[in-house]
Amino acid sequence: MRALMSKKFILFFILILASFSLAGCQKEASNALMAAERIPIQHNGRLKPLSSFSKQTLKLVAGKERWEKKDATVFMLEILKNPFSAQSISFIRIDFEPLKEKLNLDKSRVYFSYQELSAQAETIQTLVRAAKKNRDADVRPTAIQQKAELLYNQFKTVEALSSGESLKFIPVPGRTDWLSPYEFHPPFLPDFKKIVILYGSKDSEFLAGTEDWIEKIKNGSPELSLSKINLEVFYNHWKPFEAAAVFYLFAFLLFTFVSKPWGRPAGVILMATAVVCHSFGILTRVIVLGRPPVSNMYESMIFMNWALVVFALVFYAIKKNLAALTVGSLVSAFIMIYADLLPIDSSLEVLVPVLRSNYWLSIHVMTIVSSYGAFGLAMGLGHRHLFLNKFTRFSKKAEKESADLIYRVIQLGVLLIGTGTVLGGVWANESWGRFWGWDPKETWALITFLGYLIVIHLKFAKKISDFQIALSSVLGFQLVLMTWYGVNFVLGRGLHSYGAGTGGMNWVIYFLIFEAVFLSFISVRKSSV
Amino acid sequence: MSIIKRLGSLNFALFLIAALVILLSVSTFTESVYGTPFAQNLIYNAGWFDIFLGLVWINIFCATLTRFPFQKKHIGFVITHIGILALLIGAFLSRTLGIEGQMTIFEDESKNRILLHGHSLKVVDEDSKIREINLVPFKNGKPREIKFNIPGLKIYVTRFLEHAGEKESLVEGSAAEASNHAVEATLSGEMMGIHETFVLIEKDPFDRNAYFKEIGPAHFEIKPKSPDAPTLLLPRLLLHSKTSNETFEVELDPNAKEIKIPGSFLKLSHIRYLPNAKVKDSVLVNDPVEVHFNPAVEFEISDKKHSENHTKFMLFPDFESLKGGAPNNFFDLEVKLDAPIPPGWNAPKTPSLTFFTTPNHEWSYQVRSSHDTDPDKVPFHKLERNEKIKTGWMDMQVEVRSLFDHAKVLKQIGEQKESESSAAEILIRRYDGSEERVWLLEKKPVIFGSDQNLFKITLEPKSVTLPFSIKLKDFRKVDYPGTSSPSSFESDVVVTNPSAEKTISMNKPLDHNGYRIFQASYIQDETLGEASVFSIAKNPGIRFIYSGAIIILIGVIILFYFHPFFTGKKH
Secondary structure, X not given: OHHHHHHHHHHHHHHHHHHHHHHOOOOOOOHHHHHHHOOEEEEOOEEEEHHHHHHHHHHHHHOOOEEOOXXXXXXXXXXXXXXXXXXXXXXXXXXXHHHHHHOOOOOOOOXXXXXXXXXXXXXXXXXXXXXXXXXXXXXXXXXXXXXXXXXXXXXXXXXXXXXXXXXXXXXXXXXXXXXXXXXXXXXXXXXXHHHHHOOOOOHHHHHHHHHHHHHHHHHHOOOOOHHHHHHHHHHHHHOHHHHHHHHHHHHHHHHHHOOOOOHHHHHHHXXXXXXXXXXXXXXXXXXXXXXXXXXXXXXXXXXXXXXXXXXXXXXXXXXXXXXXXXXXXXXXXXXXXXXXXXXXXXXXXXXXXXXOOOHHHHHHXXXXXXXXXXXXXXXXHHHHHHHHHHHOXXXXXXXXXXHHHHHXXXXXXXXXXXXXXXXXXXXXXXXXXXXXXXXXXXHHHHHHHHHHHHHHHHHHOOOOOHHHHHHHHHHHHHHHHHHHHHHHHHHOOOHHHHHOOOOOHHHHHHHHHHXXXXXXXXXXXXXXX | OHHHHHHOXXXXXXXXXXXXXXXXXXXXXXXXXXXXXXXXXXXXXXXXXXHHHHHXXXXXXXXXXXXXXXXXXXHHHHHHHHHHHHXXXXXXXXXXXXXXXXXXXXOOOEEEEEEEEEEEEEEEEOOOXXXXXXXXXOOOOOOEEEOOOOOOEEEEEEEEEOOEEEEEEEEEOOOOOOOEOEEEEEEEEOOOOEEEEEEEEOOEOOEOOOOEEEEOOEEEEEEEOXXXXXXXXXXXXXXXXXXXXXXXXXXXXXXXXXXXXXXXXXXXXXXXXXXXXXXXXXXXXEOOOOOOOEOEEEXXXXXXXOEEEEEEEOOOOOOOOEOOOHHHOOOOEEEEEEOOOOOOOOOOOOOEEEEEEOOOOOOEEEEEOXXXXXXXXXXXXXXXXOOEEEOOXXXXXXXXXXXXXXEEEEEEEEEOOOOOOOEEEXXXXXXOOOEEEEEEEEOEOEEEEOOOOEXXXXXXXEEEEEEEEEEEEEXXXXXXXXXXXXXXXXXXXXXXXXOEEEXXXXXXXXXXXXXXXXXXXXXXXXXXXXXXXXXXXXXXXXXXHHHHHXXXXXXXXXXXXXXXXXXXXXX
């Protein structure tokens, strides 16, 4: 028995180590590459390291962050040796069949080069113009028009890359916009092109040249913060959110399958580690971008998840109910994976002026998003409750405890969404002089609030059963989903469509189908008690 | 008591909440499909929605009353629900008394009127008595009566277009109509990359100089072949009154003693039109010998009470037209003179293509290049419809698309998505049964009624005069480094009553005289200059809303987390 336990313990340690190696640096990068990653570049209104620029560019053009087993930065360094060569690389991803057909492209291929596409530039532009016309008339562009807009963006990105126009590596004293070494060579700087050519053949010279380069431009531009650049490179390497996801998943496995006394504290420690990674990731984004961590769909998912885990830990501390942690870790892992699956922008980008650094706005959005976290936790607990009720012997006492926990979490959510919505009104009043304007997002926040308010009132009047509380936590979350995702992506109107990207609808629909199947199972099946 | 109990019952509350949930979800989808203004008018701004919220208020009020006399255990409930009552009162005050509008000010301009959402119809009689009625958006098709209470007249709106504009079109009239020639043609040339379609009209009522056109160095013209045929139209005056923000057009008959300006109560008198104006011994005289072309007009403009005198030179549009300066400035007019330029003004232009017409509609043309100095030596060619004329100027050719012998220029009002201004079609029905349909464009009024009893009807964006004025001194925009997307923008303004100099920026509004002024947007235009768009709001219920929200928060925290403390029960 003892032997078996120690065997399990060893297995557990191996798993932990595996997770570390999975989450940590994928490969020991060479010194030369590490130096190259830190080269500052001005892109999309921000100074960022070359590694971020390379990943973002490659992700936009090719739809992934590696190309032919090469790291994005390595790939970019090869382009930097001769930017014009980017025109002949077949790395522009087109996966929409009707668009390929329209452009007379080989349908068996997915990647095309700039040169191949330039013959079709006229057709692409016509589609883009039609899309713009639709948008101006408040009509949603057709699928092919939207894909053409994306392709146009890819096309233009490669064009700016090959002409050297987007390669703004050179700061100019007294000016805010940087210049490209392919268009301009200041006398006080070493020749950037000559340094880049050394990469791969004379790595040690490249390393020295790059460090010299970074040192020299640092002296010429006060707005450049090398510590921020280093932090961002570290963030790119270390992927704190992926690490957190792995930890959450292992914590869940520990809570569920290890009944030994060490399982629980080990799981709590694992979760705490995950929260630390998670917080580090959020904090890095705040420092690098200088703004609150809830400015687009990706960030709001990450923050909602963070709030969810913190609430799970707090409720575990108060109620001593392990369900909070088990469910919390599983839901968190899921949301992390979801955030990566959804085709939403996870890159670090600057903001439109309305959303910039505003005290009330940050507090408003963070409050609202943390209420989603509470409702998400309640939703997870609700699923657990319904499942246990129907498929296992769920004691009356355990059921009551579970329902009480769910209700408490819902209460917190209601408090937060109510406060957050009022704060949104305060912000709107401070910036537009209007407290409430029936904007779809605020209307849906109100709907969600009112929906849960029904539960609160029924509970006060003692007119709701434990089972119904669990059920309502699952149903209520569908309202949250509409407020959170649906308003931006389904309704597509109103002030809050600032934050909107496109797509990801299929993943949300899979979730809805799962819920529908789950709930019909629950309603059909008789309780096992 | 039982009625209060029933109105304040939990069941009624649950019914109201559930109804609100369904109603609001439906309305957001309505908005998604039919657009924001439609949903706002159908639901959120509708009277019945107020009544619905009123029911919510009554329910909460009665629910609170039924707890009376309050006990310790009621404390959380009562605080929360009193908070909601205060918040709803605040919301009602803001809905009924609040003002929300926009103001666009260019640099160095001063303004005190703000535009609200929506439009209104205004009827004014000659004694300046004003009747103004809101124009609620409605589905087009069914005439809707606008009750102005004018004896013997009924006014209906039959169509309303939120985004409308005038479109000019050229059509061929019947053979019985007066002869008026026009040609539509396309100039194209591969070498210069030119492809341009143009229209020449002998007599265009909306443009005195539509008979010629210059594209690059080339000159195109249409004119009667016989040299003594009358060609020129009467000059035209375009007037814009900044006081009333209205625009008028009037044809200048130099022989008329008095001309009524269509669409207004104003009239012109003492009109003197001088096509060859010259100032001699500080007197304006016509001198066709010395001055070939310098049209000017002198006139007096007046209504029942005021009159002012103007002089306007067409070639010097920036000269102030008002005589006597500011004290006489009643109408605050901008005057434009549109006079026909006589053919051949200045030196004869080459290269040129001239289309010649005759009263019998025989068309011919003449092409000249820069070395054809003597026009008499250049041959005439007979013109066929759809003819492609080789000009001989590089590879340029002119393709004649259509010829008109009885051209008519029509102005039609229709939907124009990109237009900022609106239009309404109104139907005026008199007691004798006669009817009249007219299109009203924003700020272009129409006069109706009998001679003794004249009315002016205007379509306007709803607006309100502020108790203070704002002057924009400077607008600044800061971009994200290396891009042209703005990271912030701000305006330096001077406000009056009480006067102050302030800076308004994005997210940093100015509170002034009960109003809050926000930087909403901006205009940067090469010709018009820089302007700030402010949104200006007065929100009288906001104190109730804020305090209500705080009270609710306190109440809810007591209810959720301190309930056992007040009820004495152990959790």
